[in-house]
Amino acid sequence: MSGLLEGKRLLVTGVITDQSIAFSIAKLAQEYGATVVLTGFGRLSLVERIAKRLPQPVGDVIELDVTNAEHLAGLADRVREQVDGLDGVVHSIGFAPQTAMGGNFLDAPWEDVATAVHVSTYSYKSLAMAALPLMKPGGAIVGLTFDATVAWPVYDWMGVAKAGLESASRYLAKYLGPKGIRSNLVSAGPLRTMAAKSIPGFEAFEESWGDRAPLGWQLTDTEPAAKACLALVSDLFPATTGELVHVDGGYHAVGA
Incomplete structure (x- = not known):
């Protein structure tokens, strides 16, 4: 590998x-031979500090607020300062205000729902279009979701946003396919990331997952999801697009 x-x-x-x-x-991308360019939002110094823990040095972290039109318009030029093009783009972005999760589905105001959809759904298309001038046929975009085919405890409007993300990926596959660009998603099981900790009551996801998943499930092991993402941006899946790959220990495939 x-x-x-x-x-x-x-x-x-x-x-x-x-x-x-x-x-x-x-x-893993660096270990597999790729050159990696990072973007960050908010505290760039934090991202820069974390980046120092990667196996190899990376260039300057590019500031990217996916709701900022100027950031998106300037992304290609900023990336060109480090590499002459892109073969893959990884969308690992999601956010919903606390009022849109944690059991607040019926009371969440539109303004907060709109934020969740803008950051977690529409940004997938926005990022793809911002990076498109850097990509050639054979390139790939991959994003992360949490299976939106059912309603989950406490996930609420973030679940709706993820359903939109999954649909958006299929439409990107349709419209970018003629350009030779693939779009796929990885649906990971629950992981104890910072994003998960920001969801009120997230432990409700964790209680039965390890017992029910046929392969078991490690709440702190992010590598299986990461490997699936990298397989999808590699040349191993040249004719796969619009797909959603579950990396959840098989939880989605079994009943109670």
């Missing part, structure tokens, strides 16, 4: 801590 991504150039968003899925993606 060491040469799986040899010569590839990947843009990775969402590295916040070294427990994040995005950090595992960046780490």
Whole structure:
């Protein structure tokens, strides 16, 4: 696997801590031979500090607020300062205000729901279009979701946003396919990341997962999801697009 991504150039968003899925993606991508470019939002100094824990140095962390039109318009130029193009883009971005989760589904105001949809759903298309000038046929975009085919405890409007993300990926597959660009998602099981800790009552996801998943499930192991993302941006799936790959120990496939 060491040469799986040899010569590839990947843009990775969402590295916040070294427990994040995005950090595992960046780490493994380097180990598999890729050059990695990172973006960050908010405290860039924190992302820069975490980036120092990667196996190899990376260039300057690019500031990217996916709701900021200027940031998106300037992304390609900022990336070109480090690499001459992109072979893959990883979307690891999601956010919903506390009022839109934790059992507040019926009372969440539209303004907060709109924020969740903008950051967690529409940004997938926004990021793809911002990176498109850097990509050639054979490139791939991959994002992270949490299976939106059912309603989950406490996930509420973030679940709705993820359902939109899954639909958006299929539409990107449709419209970017003629350009030779693939779009796929990985649906990971619950992981104790910073994003998960921000969801009120998230432990409700954890209680039965390990027991019910046929393969079992480790709440702190982000590598399986990361490996699936990297397989999808590699050359191993040249004719796969619009797909959702479950990396959840098989939980989705069994009943009670």
